[in-house]
Amino acid sequence: MPLPVPRLSLSEPSEARTRMTSAEVIDVFKQYVIANYTRYPVCLVRGQGSQVWDAEGNQYLDLFPGWGCGLLGHCPPRVVRAVQEQVAELIHVPNTWYTQAQGELAKALCTRVAFPAKAFFCNSGTEANEAAIKLARLNGRGSGPNGSDRYKIVTMHNSFHGRTMGSLTATGQPKYHQGVGPMLPGFNYVPFGDLDAVSKAIDAETIAVMLEPIQGEGGINLPPSGYLEGLRELCDKHKLLLICDEVQTGMGRTGKWYTHQHWNVNPDIITLAKAVAGGVALGGLLARTEVAEHLKPGTHAATFGGNPIACRASLATIETIEKESLLERAVLIGQKFQQHFTQLKERCPIITEVRVRGAMIGIQLATDGAPIVAECLKRRLLINATHQTVIRLLPAINLTDDEIEQGCTILSEVLLAAK
Numbered sequence: 001m002p003l004p005v006p007r008l009s010l011s012e013p014s015e016a017r018t019r020m021t022s023a024e025v026i027d028v029f030k031q032y033v034i035a036n037y038t039r040y041p042v043c044l045v046r047g048q049g050s051q052v053w054d055a056e057g058n059q060y061l062d063l064f065p066g067w068g069c070g071l072l073g074h075c076p077p078r079v080v081r082a083v084q085e086q087v088a089e090l091i092h093v094p095n096t097w098y099t100q101a102q103g104e105l106a107k108a109l110c111t112r113v114a115f116p117a118k119a120f121f122c123n124s125g126t127e128a129n130e131a132a133i134k135l136a137r138l139n140g141r142g143s144g145p146n147g148s149d150r151y152k153i154v155t156m157h158n159s160f161h162g163r164t165m166g167s168l169t170a171t172g173q174p175k176y177h178q179g180v181g182p183m184l185p186g187f188n189y190v191p192f193g194d195l196d197a198v199s200k201a202i203d204a205e206t207i208a209v210m211l212e213p214i215q216g217e218g219g220i221n222l223p224p225s226g227y228l229e230g231l232r233e234l235c236d237k238h239k240l241l242l243i244c245d246e247v248q249t250g251m252g253r254t255g256k257w258y259t260h261q262h263w264n265v266n267p268d269i270i271t272l273a274k275a276v277a278g279g280v281a282l283g284g285l286l287a288r289t290e291v292a293e294h295l296k297p298g299t300h301a302a303t304f305g306g307n308p309i310a311c312r313a314s315l316a317t318i319e320t321i322e323k324e325s326l327l328e329r330a331v332l333i334g335q336k337f338q339q340h341f342t343q344l345k346e347r348c349p350i351i352t353e354v355r356v357r358g359a360m361i362g363i364q365l366a367t368d369g370a371p372i373v374a375e376c377l378k379r380r381l382l383i384n385a386t387h388q389t390v391i392r393l394l395p396a397i398n399l400t401d402d403e404i405e406q407g408c409t410i411l412s413e414v415l416l417a418a419k
């Protein structure tokens with residue numbers, strides 16, 4: 001008979017933590033935290049849904065929760081419960097052992113793509129892409145003319161794939177490469193949306209084409225019609241892998257489980273992170289089964305990858321999306337923002353274009369976006385500007401109608417008042 005699982009008693013109260021003011025926290029950072037981020041002078045202490053509070057008790061509406069990780073807003077109840085249960089049962093075991101949570105999650109993610117797939121787990125988006133690059137190269141070994149290796153990957157201008165050296169090299173933005181070269185060999189960059197350019201960039205050493213189906217950091221750039229289908233055709237013709245970086249677009253953000261599903265296209269590898277575990281750190285990739293077979297013991301690993309806490313959080317995220325019909329909600333949220341800002345564009349000269357797919361919203365400005373973000377912060381609205389001139393919103397897909405109204409009102413007033 002199996003022994004009952006011992007449970008940790010949570011009756012002992014933990015020592016009360018004294019709460020510091022924002023200014024005190026900022027002082028500690030000045031002394032001890034490397035200043036590689038531009039931070040707003042606010043220390044956030046609590047969040048619920050799309051609302052977040054700072055150390056002084058000020059409340060904010062967050063339309064950019066967790067840089068896209070807060071797909072369900074802050075502290076989604078099912079995720080909180082799953083993590084609380086799991087953390088008291090088993091925090092971490094390495095991948096030399098099996099855990100039910102990782103198996104269940106792999107099944108849940110793989111059965112939501114339209115092709116036979118297997119999963120690998122890590123902890124972040126850049127690691128997921130790093131794994132995809134290695135997997136592509138492993139697939140390319142000996143597959144070129146006369147048994148030579150194919151290793152080159154075509155990626156897009158204005159793409160963003162992460163900050164480790166492989167993913168960073170894949171990122172088609174020279175500003176991120178400055179000062180840290182030499183970059184990895186074997187990457188060719190082409191304009192996003194240009195099939196001819198991809199065709200010209202392919203040679204006998206190419207093994208893959210890699211892209212975000214909608215570019216996120218690059219400014220919410222939507223692909224032209226027929227683009228993904230065209231890439232699939234090119235990949236089939238030249239026996240290349242199509243890699244979709246769905247780190248920002250995946251998990252229902254645009255109204256489908258994975259954004260490539262808006263088009264009639266199946267990639268060979270999909271990378272995931274950000275929202276995949278409702279705000280808990282988790283990354284991973286899903287690869288077509290025969291492609292996945294090339295990751296054998298010893299070829300790749302991540303110590304914390306697929307740990308039970310993150311996997312339970314991800315399963316709870318999927319359950320929430322399903323039970324609360326949030327794929328449909330994401331579409332509706334997109335329609336409301338699209339309508340509001342398309343109408344505003346008519347009387348707001350600094351808006352030049354509105355680009356929306358579900359809860360991925362880009363408002364192209366003719367001016368710098370940073371002052372708009374700063375002004376919204378003063379009005380207790382959290383948003384983002386990317387690529388200098390694009391206001392980017394990645395709201396939770398359970399954002400309420402009242403919150404949409406409130407967010408649109410504040411942002412519109414700020415945009416109308418801007419020069």
Ligand SMILES: Cc1ncc(COP(=O)(O)O)c(C=O)c1O
Pocket residue numbers: 123124125126127129160161162163212216217245246247248249273274
């Ligand atoms: C499309 C895409 N890929 C990869 C990454 C890198 O993810 P991470 O910061 O978790 O390494 C990001 C981060 O913004 C992203 O948007």
